[in-house]
Amino acid sequence: MRFSRRLFMAAAAALLAAPVYAAEKLSIVATTGMIADAARQIGGELVDVRGLMGPGVDPHAYRQTRTDIVAMTRADLVLWHGLFLEAQMEDFFHDLGERRNVVAVAEGLAKDALRGHDDYADKYDPHVWMNPALWRDVVAEVRDALIATQPENSAMFEANADAHMAELDRLVTYSKTALATVPSEARVLVTAHDAFGYFGAAYDFDVLGIQGISTQSEAGLNRIGALVDLLVERQISAVFVESSVSDRSMRALIEGAAAKGHKVSVGGELFSDAMGSEGTYEGTYIGMLDHNVTVIAGALGGDVPARGMDNKLSAGF
Incomplete structure (x- = not known):
């Protein structure tokens, strides 16, 4: 079942009509726990991150709720995976992206680094986090999205991303x-x-x-x-x-x-x-x-x- 366009439009209209006040921290909503973790590692104390899909949640079957829609419409930045992982939510994200700051962090990966999809000839296997060397490129996309959203804190985001990348390199070596x-x-x-x-x-x-x-x-x-x-x-x-x-x-x-x-x-x-x-x-x-x-x-x-x-x-x- 696809998302309710009427529900989205009603929530978006109400929220966008209200005055928006600057928050102390950058408000981020991320779909998966892996993306939310990358945002926390890079943003540190400068961000407030909400992950929609917690422990034990299957992103292939996840359906956004009204509460999710409200949170994403209020957020300074929405991060989703892409590569057809959140297939049932793609139309929602494309519509939201016309009004808010929305980034699909895995869509920019080099296509020659991706595996084909079992069921769709024009799609790719989205489970790129299973290779930490490949996940580094997604982390870089998260870093760039934070810098573009709040450029005045770019130095902190860069430093935090470098530290997290070093931990990813350690993980690659251990693995x-x-x-x-x-x-x-x-x-x-x-x-x-x-x-x-x-x-x-x-x-x-x-x-x-x-x-x-x-x-x-x-x-x-x-x-x-x-x-x-x-x-x-x-x-x-x-x-x-x-x-x-x-x-x-x-x-x-x-x-x-x-x-x-x-x-x-x-x-x-x-x-x-x-x-x-x-x-x-x-x-x-x-x-x-x-x-x-x-x-x-x-x-x-x-x-x-x-x-x-x-x-x-x-x-x-």
Whole structure:
């Protein structure tokens, strides 16, 4: 179901007619937790960031509420991902962009760095945050959007972005080192949906999702049956559930393998389309990826510290 244009127009007209007073902090609304985290890292004390899609929320299925519309119409800056991630909200953002400061932060990525979409020939896989080296370019877009919105604070935004980029570089190094310890025959990542394609390309893993790039695609019996055969044939012993996707299909996969005499366990829960709980290390982009890398490497036979890159993970793998 697409957004209500009448609802948007009514809310926008009422809000734009009211006087706007300068706030102490730059007001930012971001769709995903990953974008919201980038805005907080770069904006620091100069920004007030609201993320629409919290822990466990699937952006492929998210629908904006009237409260969301009001927040975005009042904001100094609205940041959304693009690349068809928020497909059901695209018309809304294009309309809002005619009246307010709205930026799709992943749309400017070089097309030769993107993976094609499973279901749409003219679209791309939006899950670029799964490769922190590629996510750096999205962070740069967030930085530029903040500078364009509040140029008088450009020096602070630049400095904060540089510091965050350095942390991303550390994450890239840790990820490469940790995942390189996984034996070559075990480099198969089976998940609920195909959100880890950029991860697989970056770290040389075969990635197999029960569903396609969007969680709105159905996981058919034939797909589950084919994956069961693959698990048995390649003696894959661990699969992974996702925090924002139902584990129903994954349970069917495990039961199907068991029926053929092959034991498969859940290697852990990964963060795919949403980060961890707010206020936790896993509730940051760095912590989210640190968790994923550490859990995947540990479950598949790699040699990694139980609590991750900086010993900050809430629990060991």
